[in-house]
Amino acid sequence: xxxxxxxxxxxxxxxxxxxxxxxxxxxxxxxxxxxxxxxxxxxxxxxxxxxxxxxxxxxxxxxxxxxxxxxxxxxxxxxxxxxxxxxxxxxxxxxxxxxxxxxxxxxxxxxxxxxxxxxxxxxxxxxxxxxxxxxxxxxxxxxxxxxxxxxxxxxxxxxxxxxxxxxxxxxxxxxxxxxxxxxxxxxxxxxxxxxxxxxxxxxxxxxxxxxxxxxxxxxxxxxxxxxxxxxxxxxxxxxxxxxxxxxxxxxxxxxxxxxxxxxxxxxxxxxxxxxxxxxxxxxxxxxxxxxxxxxxxxxxxxxxxxxxxxxxxxxxxxxxxxxxxxxxxxxxxxxxxxxxxxxxxxxxxxxxxxxxxxxxxxxxxxxxxxxxxxxxxxxxxxxxxxxxxxxxxxxxxxxxxxxxxxxxx
Amino acid sequence: xxxxxxxxxxxxxxxxxxxxxxxxxxxxxxxxxxxxxxxxxxxxxxxxxxxxxxxxxxxxxxxxxxxxxxxxxxxxxxxxxxxxxxxxxxxxxxxxxxxxxxxxxxxxxxxxxxxxxxxxxxxxxxxxxxxxxxxxxxxxxxxxxxxxxxxxxxxxxxxxxxxxxxxxxxxxxxxxxxxxxxxxxxxxxxxxxxxxxxxxxxxxxxxxxxxxxxxxxxxxxxxxxxxxxxxxxxxxxxxxxxxxxxxxxxxxxxxxxxxxxxxxxxxxxxxxxxxxxxxxxxxxxxxxxxxxxxxxxxxxxxxxxxxxxxxxxxxxxxxxxxxxxxxxxxxxxxxxxxxxxxxxxxxxxxxxxxxxxxxxxxxxxxxxxxxxxxxxxxxxxxxxxxxxxxxxxxxxxxxxxxxxxxxxx
Numbered sequence: 001x002x003x004x005x006x007x008x009x010x011x012x013x014x015x016x017x018x019x020x021x022x023x024x025x026x027x028x029x030x031x032x033x034x035x036x037x038x039x040x041x042x043x044x045x046x047x048x049x050x051x052x053x054x055x056x057x058x059x060x061x062x063x064x065x066x067x068x069x070x071x072x073x074x075x076x077x078x079x080x081x082x083x084x085x086x087x088x089x090x091x092x093x094x095x096x097x098x099x100x101x102x103x104x105x106x107x108x109x110x111x112x113x114x115x116x117x118x119x120x121x122x123x124x125x126x127x128x129x130x131x132x133x134x135x136x137x138x139x140x141x142x143x144x145x146x147x148x149x150x151x152x153x154x155x156x157x158x159x160x161x162x163x164x165x166x167x168x169x170x171x172x173x174x175x176x177x178x179x180x181x182x183x184x185x186x187x188x189x190x191x192x193x194x195x196x197x198x199x200x201x202x203x204x205x206x207x208x209x210x211x212x213x214x215x216x217x218x219x220x221x222x223x224x225x226x227x228x229x230x231x232x233x234x235x236x237x238x239x240x241x242x243x244x245x246x247x248x249x250x251x252x253x254x255x256x257x258x259x260x261x262x263x264x265x266x267x268x269x270x271x272x273x274x275x276x277x278x279x280x281x282x283x284x285x286x287x288x289x290x291x292x293x294x295x296x297x298x299x300x301x302x303x304x305x306x307x308x309x310x311x312x313x314x315x316x317x318x319x320x321x322x323x324x325x326x327x328x329x330x331x332x333x334x335x336x337x338x339x340x341x342x343x344x345x346x347x348x349x350x351x352x353x354x355x356x357x358x359x360x361x362x363x364x365x366x367x368x369x370x371x372x373x374x375x376x377x378x379x380x381x382x383x384x385x386x387x388x389x390x391x392x393x394x395x396x397x398x399x400x401x402x403x404x405x406x407x408x409x
Numbered sequence: 410x411x412x413x414x415x416x417x418x419x420x421x422x423x424x425x426x427x428x429x430x431x432x433x434x435x436x437x438x439x440x441x442x443x444x445x446x447x448x449x450x451x452x453x454x455x456x457x458x459x460x461x462x463x464x465x466x467x468x469x470x471x472x473x474x475x476x477x478x479x480x481x482x483x484x485x486x487x488x489x490x491x492x493x494x495x496x497x498x499x500x501x502x503x504x505x506x507x508x509x510x511x512x513x514x515x516x517x518x519x520x521x522x523x524x525x526x527x528x529x530x531x532x533x534x535x536x537x538x539x540x541x542x543x544x545x546x547x548x549x550x551x552x553x554x555x556x557x558x559x560x561x562x563x564x565x566x567x568x569x570x571x572x573x574x575x576x577x578x579x580x581x582x583x584x585x586x587x588x589x590x591x592x593x594x595x596x597x598x599x600x601x602x603x604x605x606x607x608x609x610x611x612x613x614x615x616x617x618x619x620x621x622x623x624x625x626x627x628x629x630x631x632x633x634x635x636x637x638x639x640x641x642x643x644x645x646x647x648x649x650x651x652x653x654x655x656x657x658x659x660x661x662x663x664x665x666x667x668x669x670x671x672x673x674x675x676x677x678x679x680x681x682x683x684x685x686x687x688x689x690x691x692x693x694x695x696x697x698x699x700x701x702x703x704x705x706x707x708x709x710x711x712x713x714x715x716x717x718x719x720x721x722x723x724x725x726x727x728x729x730x731x732x733x734x735x736x737x738x739x740x741x742x743x744x745x746x747x748x749x750x751x752x753x754x755x756x757x758x759x760x761x762x763x764x765x766x767x768x769x770x771x772x773x774x775x776x777x778x779x780x781x782x783x784x785x786x787x788x789x790x791x792x793x794x795x796x797x798x799x800x801x802x803x804x805x806x807x808x809x810x811x812x813x814x815x816x817x818x
Contacts, residue, residue: 053462055635057491072494074756077510082466082486088557101486104513106757108794131818148497148756154818159808170804171793173753177818181811193815226464344582347483347557348515384580385517385794395579399568402590406602409540409563409586 002066004207005039006030007247007315012039015066019125022198027191028205028311035312037251038066038211048259050222054080058113058215060222064255065211067120074148075120078105078112079215083223083377086346093358094365096375098233099342100220103350103383107172110216110245110381111141114209118202119145128152131201133183133190135161136304137382142202143174154199156190158183168386184294184309204242205312213245214252220377221256221268233268234374235325237357237364239381240272240281241305243292243312249379250319268377269325271369272316273360275353276329278306281313285320285327292317301332302353304382326369330359338362339389342380349384357381411475413616414448415439416656416724421448424475431536431607436600437614437720444721446660447475447620457668459631463489467522467624469631473664474620476529483557484529487514487521488624492632492786495755502767503774505784507642508751509629512759512792516581519625519654519790520550523618527611528554537561540610542592542599544570545713546791551611552581563608565599567592577795593703593718613651614721622654623661629786630665630677642677643783644734646766646773648790649681649690650714652701652721658788659728677786678734680778681725682769684709684762685738690722694729694736701726710741711762713791735778739768747771748798751789758793766790 002015009032016024028035044063051060058079059069070076081104089097102110119142122130129152132142139155146153153174157166161178169176179186187203194201202209217236224233236253240246250270256262274282277298284292292313300306310316320327330338339355342348357378364370400408411424418441425433437444453472460469467488468478479485490513498506511519528551531539538561541551548564555562562583566575570587578585588595596612603610611618626645633642645662649655659679665671683691686707693701701722709715719725729736739747748764751757766787773779809817 053464055462055464055632072496074493074495077491077493080489080491082489082515084483084486085481086483086557087481088559101515104515106491106510106513108792144752144756144758146756147753148495150497156814157806166804166806167798168794171752171758171798172756176804176806177814178806178808179811179814180808186811186814189811189814190818193818196815197818199818223464343553343580344556347553347555347581349553349580383517383792383794385577385792389576389580395575395585397566397575397585397587399587399589402588402595402598405565405586405588405595405598406605409599409602409606409608 002041003039004036006032006034006036007318008032008034022122022125022127022200023195025121025125025200026207027195028207035205035315036207037247038207040064040255045255045259048261050261054219054222058212061215061218065117066208067117067124070120074106075116075145078116079219081105083220088345089341089358092341093361095361095370095372097361098224098375098377099346099348100216100377100379101348102216102379102381107140107144108383108386109137109141110213111137113215114212115141115145115202117212118206118208119149119151121208122200122202123149123151127198127200129154129199131156131190131194131199133187133201133203136165138204139169140172143169143172147172156186164388187311204244210244210248214248216379217249217252232262232266233377235269235271235370236377236379237271237273237360238379239305239353239356240274240316241307241310243281243310243316246272246316247312247319250322253323267323270320270323271325271360271364272320272327273356274329275300275302275306275335275356276331278308279329280308280310281317282327282329284317290314302335302356304351305353328360328363330356330363334359348380350380351382351384351387354380354382411450412448413445415441415443415445416727417441417443428534431531431534431609432604434530434534434609435616436604437616444614444724445616446656447616449473449664454664454668457670459634459670463628463631467621470624470627474526475617476526476533479529483515484525484554487525488628490514492629497754498750498767501750502770504770504779504781506770507784507786508755508757509625509786509788510757511625511788511790516549516553517792517795518546518550519622520546522624523621524550524554524611526621527615527617528558528560530617531609531611532558532560536607536609538563538608540565540599540603540608542596542610542612545574547613548578549581552578552583556581565595573797596720613653619653619657623657625788626658626661641671641675642786644678644680644779645786645788646680646682646769647788648714648762648765649683649725650716650719652690652719652725655681655725656721656728659731662732676732679729679732680734680769680773681729681736682765683738684711684715684744684765685740687715687717688738689717689719690726691736691738693726699723711744711765713760714762737769737772739765739772743768757789759789760791760793760796763789763791
């Protein structure tokens with residue numbers, strides 16, 4: 001039997017196999033206050049094997065998800081993103097770098113994995129509208145999957161959202177609701193208000209979303225094995241914001257271990273990275289705390305991970321520690337520099353928040369946490385094409401007449 | 410023996426297996442003036458089978474390419490893009506629609522397939538710098554693969570290139586050379602000037618690029634077969650600009666036929682689409698001509714396919730006719746409408762030039778060229794996130810206070 005389980009207190013409830021209405025969809029919170037996640041049936045884990053190929057993209061891991069792959073539509077298409085071995089970044093990073101390029105999901109970020117599961121479940125329960133609270137990738141992604149599924153979508157955004165992001169969200173035609181008030185409270189109140197009105201909110205720690213998002217790491221590990229004759233990466237470095245993706249990453253690794261596919265001793269260590277200007281999870285880690293506390297939100301170029309009060313933060317922290325990994329903060333100069341290296345030396349344009357993972361590797365090697373001969377997976381969570389580069393150097397464009405082209409070359 | 414062959418006059422020369430210097434790289438033109446393409450050894454075709462899986466992305470078809478897959482780096486990562494069955498577009502299109510989402514290549518367009526082959530060959534020949542003539546996707550793509558391969562890159566752009574596109578090209582750090590003069594002539598003169606100076610230009614009809622770009626259709630057909638128990642699509646609809654991608658698409662289909670993997674009678678028909686404001690290939694098709702003649706370039710929202718003098722235009726036309734397909738033009742209103750449908754009804758944001766393929770299907774069904782029960786692959790050549798939407802409707806953003814959220818929902 002699939003369950004919903006709390007990592008913190010262990011409380012477990014049956015997962016509704018076939019919810020007859022949106023109100024039967026499981027909410028994210030345990031009574032203890034921490035988020036619950038989807039726990040596949042133990043028999044499923046016992047029977048699990050590595051997928052023969054990854055042609056089904058994220059759905060190659062459907063056995064570990066609360067719903068089967070849709071037959072058609074954009075919800076079939078998330079995942080299958082490349083794991084790129086990038087030796088041209090090794091000197092910079094100080095170790096062996098592999099980039100998991102999540103910008104190659106349908107709306108340009110890993111969020112599509114979770115949206116595909118969350119929106120499909122909402123549709124199966126009879127919902128006609130889904131919602132989300134986001135000012136960026138999750139908004140685009142939820143709106144796109146909803147559009148492709150014939151559902152209406154309402155996106156709640158903070159009142160100070162920049163124009164560029166509004167335009168990207170509007171591509172997929174959702175109702176956009178600018179909400180004046182505390183953005184952290186909005187997250188929780190939208191869940192509650194939506195549940196009352198039959199509008200499921202597929203927020204960052206909704207169990208279905210977290211389940212979908214565990215496929216990032218499952219794919220990365222499977223692809224690494226396939227490329228190295230069965231080896232495993234030493235570490236996975238992941239930008240962390242709400243903690244939902246990080247919780248899923250840990251959950252995915254744990255399921256591979258529980259299924260006997262990865263020995264406990266070989267489990268890749270999970271490192272989480274935040275921007276120094278807004279790093280509540282790193283702060284709790286450094287202080288040895290179990291619970292992440294809210295911080296003041298500072299300004300950072302990595303705005304899309306600047307969450308001062310992450311709803312799954314404590315769980316993410318728990319996961320990083322449980323793998324023997326940790327949490328690290330990087331400043332904006334290091335983030336910009338890493339972003340530039342990814343494009344100049346590896347041909348990959350990523351959002352600033354994604355570049356934190358490469359910056360973190362550099363810092364972890366300097367601190368002795370990672371070794372020069374390690375193989376490290378940097379998760380690049382989103383495409384660079386969705387944000388302008390605010391610090392573009394002089395483009396250095398030269399001009400020549402056609403007649404002088406030979407000389408110019 | 411691999412050869413370089415002219416589709417028009419049949420002349421064939423040996424393909425240099427291991428060019429010792431950039432000057433030995435084959436140029437694109439036959440003495441008859443038409444472009445030559447890479448022709449795999451007949452023995453290779455005789456031994457060809459469908460790939461067991463597509464985990465190697467475009468390199469699953471390495472047997473049909475002039476070079477093996479690189480071991481590492483971003484050049485390993487093009488292809489593997491999803492073929493999405495999109496029933497929510499069927500009513501609009503009037504037939505069964507499948508979208509091949511090429512925006513999910515590393516730099517957001519199909520160009521990465523050709524750049525990976527072209528730049529790898531240039532590097533293998535000892536070149537230290539590669540060039541290209543482009544104001545958009547090909548520029549980004551060539552610059553990115555060059556950066557990842559440790560090569561310098563020079564991109565020649567027209568003098569009137571908009572700022573937004575310059576910024577996207579500059580992400581990957583190439584030398585950008587703005588050339589004053591006729592853009593059509595620049596294309597050919599850059600090839601010549603580069604060849605003299607050991608700077609191979611990987612332009613749109615360079616044989617290596619065209620070879621790489623045939624993998625779009627090879628993958629689409631392989632994925633369609635895998636999803637339908639061995640069936641084949643009835644038609645493939647492809648936006649056409651220089652004609653390089655279209656030439657590769659035809660070449661790929663012909664190789665599958667020559668290898669005995671597709672019966673001649675079941676060969677998908679290839680339809681090429683242009684923007685009405687700049688449609689030299691459609692003009693030649695409509696007039697029954699064999700050679701495409703230069704037209705005046707009109708303004709269109711699909712700027713990235715508005716090539717008034719396509720270097721591989723006649724070959725593309727030949728290919729479309731040879732499959733029993735054809736050529737069709739669509740106007741800007743139809744293009745904008747199709748782009749909006751792709752995002753609103755299928756969750757896929759594409760460039761305007763990519764949306765021409767869906768607009769063309771609608772037109773081809775209306776003309777009786779396609780049947781309502783056909784399965785048609787629309788190639789969406791590039792991601793929408795790289796261009797602003799110039800006709801964004803009123804975003805319709807509503808504002809509410811947090812306390813009133815429930816009511817607003």
